[in-house]
Amino acid sequence: xxxxxxxxxxxxxxxxxxxxxxxxxxxxxxxxxxxxxxxxxxxxxxxxxxxxxxxxxxxxxxxxxxxxxxxxxxxxxxxxxxxxxxxxxxxxxxxxxxxxxxxxxxxxxxxxxxxxxxxxxxxxxxxxxxxxxxxxxxxxxxxxxxxxxxxxxxxxxxxxxxxxxxxxxxxxxxxxxxxxxxxxxxxxxxxxxxxxxxxxxxxxxxxxxxxxxxxxxxxxxxxxxxxxxxxxxxxxxxxxxxxxxxxxxxxxxxxxxxxxxxxxxxxxxxxxxxxxxxxxxxxxxxxxxxxxxxxxxxxxxxxxxxxxxxxxxxxxxxxxxxxxxxxxxxxxxxxxxxxxxxxxxxxxxxxxxxxxxxxxxxxxxxxxxxxxxxxxxxxxxxxxxxxxxxxxxxxxxxxxxxxxxxxxxxxxxxxxxxxxxxxxxxxxxxxxxxxxxxxxxxxxxxxxxxxxxxxxxxxxxxxxxxxxxxxxxxxxxxxxxxxxxxxxxxxxxxxxxxxxxxxxxxxxxxxxxxxxxxxxxxxxxxxxxxxxxxxxxxxxxxxxxxxxxxxxxxxxxxxxxxxxxxxxxxxxxxxxxxxxxxxxxxxxxxx
Amino acid sequence: xxxxxxxxxxxxxxxxxxxxxxxxxxxxxxxxxxxxxxxxxxxxxxxxxxxxxxxxxxxxxxxxxxxxxxxxxxxxxxxxxxxxxxxxxxxxxxxxxxxxxxxxxxxxxxxxxxxxxxxxxxxxxxxxxxxxxxxxxxxxxxxxxxxxxxxxxxxxxxxxxxxxxxxxxxxxxxxxxxxxxxxxxxxxxxxxxxxxxxxxxxxxxxxxxxxxxxxxxxxxxxxxxxxxxxxxxxxxxxxxxxxxxxxxxxxxxxxxxxxxxxxxxxxxxxx
Numbered sequence: 054x055x056x057x058x059x060x061x062x063x064x065x066x067x068x069x070x071x072x073x074x075x076x077x078x079x080x081x082x083x084x085x086x087x088x089x090x091x092x093x094x095x096x097x098x099x100x101x102x103x104x105x106x107x108x109x110x111x112x113x114x115x116x117x118x119x120x121x122x123x124x125x126x127x128x129x130x131x132x133x134x135x136x137x138x139x140x141x142x143x144x145x146x147x148x149x150x151x152x153x154x155x156x157x158x159x160x161x162x163x164x165x166x167x168x169x170x171x172x173x174x175x176x177x178x179x180x181x182x183x184x185x186x187x188x189x190x191x192x193x194x195x196x197x198x199x200x201x202x203x204x205x206x207x208x209x210x211x212x213x214x215x216x217x218x219x220x221x222x223x224x225x226x227x228x229x230x231x232x233x234x235x236x237x238x239x240x241x242x243x244x245x246x247x248x249x250x251x252x253x254x255x256x257x258x259x260x261x262x263x264x265x266x267x268x269x270x271x272x273x274x275x276x277x278x279x280x281x282x283x284x285x286x287x288x289x290x291x292x293x294x295x296x297x298x299x300x301x302x303x304x305x306x307x308x309x310x311x312x313x314x315x316x317x318x319x320x321x322x323x324x325x326x327x328x329x330x331x332x333x334x335x336x337x338x339x340x341x342x343x344x345x346x347x348x349x350x351x352x353x354x355x356x357x358x359x360x361x362x363x364x365x366x367x368x369x370x371x372x373x374x375x376x377x378x379x380x381x382x383x384x385x386x387x388x389x390x391x392x393x394x395x396x397x398x399x400x401x402x403x404x405x406x407x408x409x410x411x412x413x414x415x416x417x418x419x420x421x422x423x424x425x426x427x428x429x430x431x432x433x434x435x436x437x438x439x440x441x442x443x444x445x446x447x448x449x450x451x452x453x454x455x456x457x458x459x460x461x462x463x464x465x466x467x468x469x470x471x472x473x474x475x476x477x478x479x480x481x482x483x484x485x486x487x488x489x490x491x492x493x494x495x496x497x498x499x500x501x502x503x504x505x506x507x508x509x510x511x512x513x514x515x516x517x518x519x520x521x522x523x524x525x526x527x528x529x530x531x532x533x534x535x536x537x538x539x540x541x542x543x544x545x546x547x548x549x550x551x552x553x554x555x556x557x558x559x560x561x562x563x564x565x566x567x568x569x570x571x572x573x574x575x576x577x578x579x580x581x582x583x584x585x586x587x588x589x590x591x592x593x594x595x596x597x598x599x600x601x602x603x604x605x606x607x608x609x610x611x612x613x614x615x616x617x618x619x620x621x622x623x624x625x626x627x628x629x630x631x632x633x634x635x636x637x638x639x640x641x642x643x644x
Numbered sequence: 645x646x647x648x649x650x651x652x653x654x655x656x657x658x659x660x661x662x663x664x665x666x667x668x669x670x671x672x673x674x675x676x677x678x679x680x681x682x683x684x685x686x687x688x689x690x691x692x693x694x695x696x697x698x699x700x701x702x703x704x705x706x707x708x709x710x711x712x713x714x715x716x717x718x719x720x721x722x723x724x725x726x727x728x729x730x731x732x733x734x735x736x737x738x739x740x741x742x743x744x745x746x747x748x749x750x751x752x753x754x755x756x757x758x759x760x761x762x763x764x765x766x767x768x769x770x771x772x773x774x775x776x777x778x779x780x781x782x783x784x785x786x787x788x789x790x791x792x793x794x795x796x797x798x799x800x801x802x803x804x805x806x807x808x809x810x811x812x813x814x815x816x817x818x819x820x821x822x823x824x825x826x827x828x829x830x831x832x833x834x835x836x837x838x839x840x841x842x843x844x845x846x847x848x849x850x851x852x853x854x855x856x857x858x859x860x861x862x863x864x865x866x867x868x869x870x871x872x873x874x875x876x877x878x879x880x881x882x883x884x885x886x887x888x889x890x891x892x893x894x895x896x897x898x899x900x901x902x903x904x905x906x907x908x909x910x911x912x913x914x915x
Binding site for chain 2 (some may be wrong): 064072103106131135204205206210212213214218219220263287291302305306307308309311318319320321322355356357358360361362364384386387388393394395398399402403405406409410412413414417419420421422423424425426431433437441442445446448449452453454455456457458460461511514519522523526527530531533534535536538539540541542544545548563584587619620623626
């Protein structure tokens with residue numbers, strides 16, 4: 054049973070092949086700009102994603118201002134409001150979270166954690182970032198074109214998305230679709246790279262079942278993304294054709310503002326299927342890397358092996374597979390054939406089982422651990438609370454008939470922000486506090502980190518927990534203003550003001566984090582190579598930050614799984630993966 | 645230490661908010677009490693799980709936080725515990741799913757004696773059509789839409805002539821009679837949503853969708869659009885009046901049929 058931990062003694066044999074000389078940068082430009090080093094690309098991805106994420110944060114402030122104080126900011130009219138929600142949603146889901154987890158953490162951690170010198174296709178990796186960067190630039194250009202960005206909602210549902218009454222119909226929607234296509238092209242280059250590196254680039258001894266769960270999460274999410282993004286891509290192409298040359302893929306006969314348009318016979322609901330065939334796996338594309346990373350944060354900072362490693366791996370894979378057969382739970386009230394409801398409700402609730410297993414194993418890892426309440430651990434604990442909360446409200450929305458009253462209300466907004474907004478972002482923060490020392494050689498300031506954690510965690514919970522109840526009353530989402538609603542008590546206005554005030558505070562608290570990032574770069578305490586006394590390979594590099602090629606002359610050899618913490622008999626409470634078996638140490642259940 | 649207390653407070657605060665805050669659903673006015681019941685069951689199951697997980701975390705943080713000389717135990721797996729947890733979760737999930745699917749079956753099975761009402765959405769107003777004396781709605785097509793025929797009824801369909809057309813007014817429904825709402829859109833997606841009825845469904849141009857309900861309480865209820873339909877979305881409001889059968893009949897008598905509404909323009913065409 055414990056062969057999960059060690060398997061046969063010593064490294065597993067792998068096919069030998071000659072080391073290929075890396076392309077070493079010859080100038081400042083090839084070192085820092087058009088770099089082929091996965092670590093530099095990772096930082097480029099991360100900084101770009103965080104920068105565009107700050108834009109999305111500012112947009113959310115404006116939306117919250119409008120909801121709490123309608124009309125106070127006179128430049129927010131209905132058109133502007135719908136542009137805000139569209140851009141906020143799209144940026145957060147795709148350009149921030151997907152890019153940061155896969156392009157950022159994926160690039161940094163895959164080669165280092167697997168004992169590789171770099172990604173297997175460094176040049177394609179470089180192209181991947183620059184196409185992503187271009188996609189972000191095109192997206193931002195949407196703010197400056199005539200008519201502004203599209204206000205179709207982040208789901209871009211036709212026919213509305215390309216009709217004249219929708220803001221940004223002239224340029225904005227075309228820009229958005231073009232940017233999405235670029236993103237997908239860029240991602241595909243990166244994604245193939247991550248998958249091939251995981252399958253082919255591991256060092257000696259690093260079997261699949263010895264990989265840290267971070268890598269399992271990123272790997273599974275990448276495979277899913279490679280399968281899911283094409284659906285969005287073809288949807289975007291078809292909608293672009295509908296918009297620009299008048300095809301009718303998604304457009305039936307329409308009377309718009311009293312005039313009959315030339316479209317005939319298309320199906321708006323076809324787009325919804327394509328969108329959610331991408332969109333639901335997308336939720337897990339964001340969640341699975343977070344699951345993986347948080348597993349490693351908890352294990353390292355609780356000084357205890359992750360509980361039920363094999364179950365954790367299979368749960369990740371099961372969630373990944375199941376997430377391709379649940380997409381229409383976003384469409385229970387879309388008007389699709391009602392019989393689908395039975396199937397999709399069943400698959401959706403089944404996915405709760407592997408997800409719950411992951412939660413149990415996280416908290417059972419805490420059980421009888423030696424819990425160090427470092428910032429990464431605090432963020433991991435915050436993640437569990439918000440993820441469990443958001444996951445449980447998913448059981449409302451996944452259960453088809455319960456979804457009927459709640460769908461399209463603020464309950465949905467609260468749910469998905471809790472589960473795929475707050476929860477993964479808490480992991481992002483925890484991960485940055487955790488790996489910043491490896492990236493820079495310096496620790497982030499702990500006091501500032503704890504301040505950042507408390508405001509962000511409690512604030513985010515205070516924003517989104519009460520919001521569920523606004524939806525439960527029946528207030529629809531995507532309302533420019535609530536106006537008078539006979540079924541809503543007047544005190545709801547106060548609740549909206551409360552949420553907005555907290556949102557402003559939580560947003561401002563991110564400045565503490567940014568300050569910490571920059572300040573610690575120079576002034577932070579020097580970290581050494583392995584400040585958390587962690588087992589995984591990235592902490593065992595000869596230099597910190599790791600040099601190009603990561604490992605100096607010799608690649609590491611792996612002898613054990615990633616979770617040998619507090620092994621009975623061992624002198625230290627951790628055994629690095631590349632440490633050979635010692636005589637006399639029990640080595641858990643099997644040597 | 646601090647975090648353990650905060651985790652406990654998060655649980656207490658959430659439960660207190662749930663029971664004590666003034667924000668709760670509006671009293672129901674349709675037969676879909678089953679939906680409310682399923683939500684309550686779900687609240688209980690998920691609430692207990694949430695409290696258990698977070699309190700367990702609080703205990704762990706308190707009990708197993710780092711102190712000098714502590715060492716974690718080494719326990720990679722516990723197959724028996726893992727399987728029991730998985731099975732327990734499966735039972736909890738089934739306890740929510742089973743009633744959910746039973747109620748969904750009812751939700752999509754329209755009773756044979758349900759009356760029919762058509763609701764038409766367009767940016768940003770609602771119109772209604774009743775089948776008239778013959779009990780059948782006439783055919784429609786977007787191609788027939790004109791200022792005089794805003795809902796696009798086929799001009800020569802005999803079934804459509806006595807259809808009652810209601811524009812710029814509230815929809816009336818008789819109390820206690822099941823009604824099937826046929827949903828149609830002329831332009832973009834809309835969704836006819838009355839919170840007191842607990843039911844909703846998108847309207848899609850080119851497709852007729854539906855849901856059904858039985859009004860169980862008299863009153864005037866607000867109808868909202870629940871699917872983003874561009875800038876006027878938040879202002880696309882309507883109303884539904886539920887009243888006893890006799891009042892309903894009196895209201896129905898005053899409404900105009902398609903043929904009556906067409907009469908002036910047809911007379912004009914003849915001249």
